[in-house]
Amino acid sequence: MLTRLREDIACIRERDPAARSGFEVLTCYPGLHALLLHRWAHRFWGLGWRWLGRFTSHLARFLTGIEIHPGATIGRRVFIDHGMGVVVGETAEIGDDCTIYQGVTLGGTSLAKGAKRHPTLGRGVIVGANSQVLGGFTVGDGARVGSGAVVVKPVPPGATAVGNPARIIVADAEAAREAAAARMGFSAYGVSQGDDPVSQAMKGLIDNAAGHEHQIALLWAAIEKLSARARELPAADCVPQDAHTTESFDAERLNRLVK
Numbered sequence: 001m002l003t004r005l006r007e008d009i010a011c012i013r014e015r016d017p018a019a020r021s022g023f024e025v026l027t028c029y030p031g032l033h034a035l036l037l038h039r040w041a042h043r044f045w046g047l048g049w050r051w052l053g054r055f056t057s058h059l060a061r062f063l064t065g066i067e068i069h070p071g072a073t074i075g076r077r078v079f080i081d082h083g084m085g086v087v088v089g090e091t092a093e094i095g096d097d098c099t100i101y102q103g104v105t106l107g108g109t110s111l112a113k114g115a116k117r118h119p120t121l122g123r124g125v126i127v128g129a130n131s132q133v134l135g136g137f138t139v140g141d142g143a144r145v146g147s148g149a150v151v152v153k154p155v156p157p158g159a160t161a162v163g164n165p166a167r168i169i170v171a172d173a174e175a176a177r178e179a180a181a182a183r184m185g186f187s188a189y190g191v192s193q194g195d196d197p198v199s200q201a202m203k204g205l206i207d208n209a210a211g212h213e214h215q216i217a218l219l220w221a222a223i224e225k226l227s228a229r230a231r232e233l234p235a236a237d238c239v240p241q242d243a244h245t246t247e248s249f250d251a252e253r254l255n256r257l258v259k
């Protein structure tokens with residue numbers, strides 16, 4: 001139990017730059033208190049002491065503003081930051097290392113008793129402030145839900161979902177960038193993904209390099225077509241209609257990134 005508590009405190013100190021000491025985390029973090037009480041509530045629920053489970057959960061809500069149904073399954077090193085207004089439904093599952101901000105609902109849309117009505121969060125999922133994840137689907141490992149999003153469909157691992165209804169914004173771009181970076185011999189994930197302008201510039205350069213690569217492939221295809229037709233037709237008819245490329249180098253964009 002003490003190991004688990006140490007682990008909880010350590011994960012909060014890692015993920016919250018405002019946390020200054022273990023003592024501060026232990027005494028002033030409602031997310032930690034809610035999880036500690038939830039462990040008791042979940043135990044009571046599992047033993048069939050349903051009222052005691054619900055009452056412990058109610059007490060936790062009263063003290064922390066975080067409502068976790070005693071039936072919900074929560075992994076290790078989960079961090080509920082600030083926490084006020086968080087609601088976690090009965091059949092929700094939260095994987096290890098997830099981070100959940102204030103106002104999040106892991107809720108259901110169906111009234112079917114006993115069915116899986118609430119979402120499952122994979123490992124390392126981040127759920128932004130005031131977002132609503134509604135339904136019995138899975139949010140994949142490492143996915144991120146933007147603040148204020150309303151998610152009603154599964155989110156693939158590593159993807160970012162934003163808006164209402166939520167749409168996936170970066171999964172495809174990231175996958176293409178990683179593939180291009182791998183071909184060039186290094187990993188795009190080696191650079192930080194935050195607001196660091198250098199990493200943003202690197203992302204831009206990789207995207208442009210990938211664009212160039214595609215452009216060259218189009219040119220090769222056009223040349224091959226051209227030489228095939230040149231063998232059959234008079235010179236004037238040799239240029240194929242689709243020989244032009246569709247992408248262009250956006251120098252302005254690169255300049256904006258490195259400014």
Ligand SMILES: CC(C)(COP(=O)(O)OP(=O)(O)OC[C@H]1O[C@@H](n2cnc3c(N)ncnc32)[C@H](O)[C@@H]1OP(=O)(O)O)[C@@H](O)C(=O)NCCC(=O)NCCS
Binds near residue numbers: 128144145160169
């Ligand atoms: C969704 C999130 C994880 C994306 O972070 P990111 O990968 O750095 O994404 P960017 O900031 O580069 O934004 C990418 C695009 O998504 C948009 N976007 C980012 N967050 C959004 C959100 N919450 N809702 C709608 N659109 C959002 C941006 O405007 C941008 O759009 P554009 O490409 O058309 O300009 C982040 O914005 C977020 O919401 N995190 C939650 C933080 C939180 O709740 N903090 C609470 C602290 S108390």
